[in-house]
Amino acid sequence: MSSSPPTAKRKLQPGESDGAAEDISGWSGCAACPLRERGFCAVLLQEREGVLDLQRREHMVRARQHLYRAKDKARHIAIIREGIAFRYVVVPDGRRQILSFALPGDFLSTSFLARDTANFSVQALTPVRMCVFDKADLQRFIREEPNAIGAFFEMCVLEKERYEAQIVDLGRRNSDERIARFLIQFATHFGWTGEDGFSFAFPVRQQHMADLLGLTQVHVSRVVSKFRRAGLIELSGGLLQIVDANGLRTAAGVRNN
Amino acid sequence: MSSSPPTAKRKLQPGESDGAAEDISGWSGCAACPLRERGFCAVLLQEREGVLDLQRREHMVRARQHLYRAKDKARHIAIIREGIAFRYVVVPDGRRQILSFALPGDFLSTSFLARDTANFSVQALTPVRMCVFDKADLQRFIREEPNAIGAFFEMCVLEKERYEAQIVDLGRRNSDERIARFLIQFATHFGWTGEDGFSFAFPVRQQHMADLLGLTQVHVSRVVSKFRRAGLIELSGGLLQIVDANGLRTAAGVRNN
DNA sequence: CGTTGGCTTGATAATCGTCAATTTTAGTGG
DNA sequence: CCACTAAAATTGACGATTATCAAGCCAACG
Incomplete structure (x- = not known):
């Protein structure tokens, strides 16, 4: 009856069970x-x-x-x-x-x-x-x-x-759309107004995106790599740059023009 | 770049675009x-x-x-x-x-x-x-x-x-779990207290469950049939009966005992 | 300079979707 | 009440998306 889980099981990361904030x-x-x-x-x-x-x-x-x-x-x-x-x-x-x-x-x-x-x-x-x-x-x-x-x-x-x-997003969009939409949302929140070339600090790990979007870290990696190879984004060293805004919007399933 | 959608596309059902309520x-x-x-x-x-x-x-x-x-x-x-x-x-x-x-x-x-x-x-x-x-x-x-x-x-x-x-549910549970959990929730809302044999009016179509749970109607049909064959539920004629409560809870990913 | 966290990549498999045909059920009018 | 029709559900064959497992890479850092 029971089938195996659809998504990655996560082991507790070291340091993850730190105590509550007290500083x-x-x-x-x-x-x-x-x-x-x-x-x-x-x-x-x-x-x-x-x-x-x-x-x-x-x-x-x-x-x-x-x-x-x-x-x-x-x-x-x-x-x-x-x-x-x-x-x-x-x-x-x-x-x-x-x-x-x-x-x-x-x-x-x-x-x-x-x-x-x-x-x-x-x-x-x-x-x-x-x-x-x-x-x-x-x-x-x-x-x-x-x-x-x-x-x-x-x-x-x-x-x-x-x-x-x-x-x-979770119910009715595929992984490309979810990831692209997340990047767009996040960038927008940090002041992006839609132009090519916008760049900002992006401390979010792939594991976070995976856990937000109902995917696995491995799959997020593949999609991000694909976006990078397709010239949509640049992502390294904690910096995200939106290279091709229209391309990214298309990947997100938004109709341009 | 773009891949095909992960979930069923739905055509508008006849009668579905009725006007707003005015009676x-x-x-x-x-x-x-x-x-x-x-x-x-x-x-x-x-x-x-x-x-x-x-x-x-x-x-x-x-x-x-x-x-x-x-x-x-x-x-x-x-x-x-x-x-x-x-x-x-x-x-x-x-x-x-x-x-x-x-x-x-x-x-x-x-x-x-x-x-x-x-x-x-x-x-x-x-x-x-x-x-x-x-x-x-x-x-x-x-x-x-x-x-x-x-x-x-x-x-x-x-x-x-x-x-x-x-x-x-949508991000981290498989179709069995989602469907079982939904049935449990719904039954609970209509007065179920957890015992075997509870039966109640269930006007929800498989398409509704699919659209709620991020699945397709066809897949919902398969899972429901599986539950039925496994003796967990009885579902026909707009009536849902919970036959094996523990079994259903197990399918839902809830630990019994 | 080894360790660690994070990322990448390949091979393989499970889950779930798609398409399509068919049956069952429900609804409607004669 | 029956015949007819539309809606809903079932089933099979097949395929796509995404997960799993595992190995290796890279950069940061003590």
């Missing part, structure tokens, strides 16, 4: 924060028209450390200031699925506002600097500032829409 | 509604401690009719009272992906509270009776009743969690 440094303030104007922080600042009086701290975690472990009780709510993290779940037999990436300005999930725990874990992909609020504190803030909840609701809906897109 | 009948009230005590309606009733004074109507739509079409401006917000609908997306080359089912008590997406439009369409799978609120009306209600928004936020988070589970 707490001082608070450097919002004034210098590049996120001041964006996302949730913008809402906060807007609400109070000036300085925020929420309790907060700044954490710094190394790459591969966990920001949160599935089923743990979350006492804090964090927002990413610098770096990249990812939310993932591991199925019983060891296969890993990445749900989404958390990029600067992203919440470590709006879910924690309504839930004490989550089914996914969160791990730093690069070193991550984050801003941590006490959960009870933030909930009080929300009660006092009726407009804030709207902002959270908005964020929640946005996460949901991202998931919807990902479900369509 | 408006009178309002039969909340008193007799089986959903009175559950989900959003419970929240509404709790808020006002008695009768709701929101404008509303009752719509009845036939199977295969659309409750909403992607990109349309949504003026209403609906809650399903009876029947089953599904949210889906069609990718440019005709492949369809079902995002989720909407069952009695479910909202026709919390997204519409924050958005005018959605990227998915919603279609009735069976005849659907739904309760329709005017969007502006409901938004006013939310502003006046500060606790209501919390309930919506909660629902939004719940939808998100369902999507997370589905992403894991």
Whole structure:
């Protein structure tokens, strides 16, 4: 009856089970924060028209450390200031699925506002600097500032829409399309506006792409190599360059022209 | 460069492009509604401690009719009272992906509270009776009743969690597991508590399962037949019976005992 | 300079899709 | 109630996509 799994089983990588983040440094303030104007922080600042009086701290975690472990009780709510993290779940037999990436300005999930725990874990992909609020504190803030909840609701809906897109990718697009679309999305998030030659830091490993897109690392390697040989992208040394934007869009299944 | 699609292309079925729902009948009230005590309606009733004074109507739509079409401006917000609908997306080359089912008590997406439009369409799978609120009306209600928004936020988070589970299924589970898990979920939603022999109305076609689970109808047929031959389920005449619960759970990749 | 993590590549195989024919089931009108 | 028709499901043969296994390469780094 049971057939073998369709996707790669992953062994735990060394260093992967690092403890939770605990490197707490001082608070450097919002004034210098590049996120001041964006996302949730913008809402906060807007609400109070000036300085925020929420309790907060700044954490710094190394790459591969966990920001949160599935089923743990979350006492804090964090927002990413610098770096990249990812939310993932591991199925019983060891296969890993990445749900989404958390990029600067992203919440470590709006879910924690309504839930004490989550089914996914969160791990730093690069070193991550984050801003941590006490959960009870933030909930009080929300009660006092009726407009804030709207902002959270908005964020929640946005996460949901991202998931919807990902479900369509996983269910109905082949590996070429998934990978090309991921690269495009990622580049777009980092300021790409569609032109040829755009180049940016790309710390994502093939294993991450595989686990996000429901593929194996080996297959991702083949497709990336194919894209490279076809002159669509250049990818080495942690730098990704979009060489042929139209070509990449075509590979992604987007109709150009 | 481009390879052929991984999944079935679907031709539009006859009758599938029916117009939007317009069969408006009178309002039969909340008193007799089986959903009175559950989900959003419970929240509404709790808020006002008695009768709701929101404008509303009752719509009845036939199977295969659309409750909403992607990109349309949504003026209403609906809650399903009876029947089953599904949210889906069609990718440019005709492949369809079902995002989720909407069952009695479910909202026709919390997204519409924050958005005018959605990227998915919603279609009735069976005849659907739904309760329709005017969007502006409901938004006013939310502003006046500060606790209501919390309930919506909660629902939004719940939808998100369902999507997370589905992403894991699509990315990291094989067809047997996906189908078995879907059957289990569905049965559970309709009152199954895990015992052998549970039987219930199952109006879902193989094409729906295929489009939900990222498979083809043909492959779903094979797996369902296999389950049947293995004595796990009985499925015919729109009735599904769970014959061997443990066997089905095993097929789903859940460790028994 | 050996070790480690990440990537590449080849050979082979499993899963799942495609195509097409056929049967079964459900629905409709006489 | 039967005949007819459309929809849905089944089945077989075949093929494509993607996984698995395994070996080797490369660059970073202590």
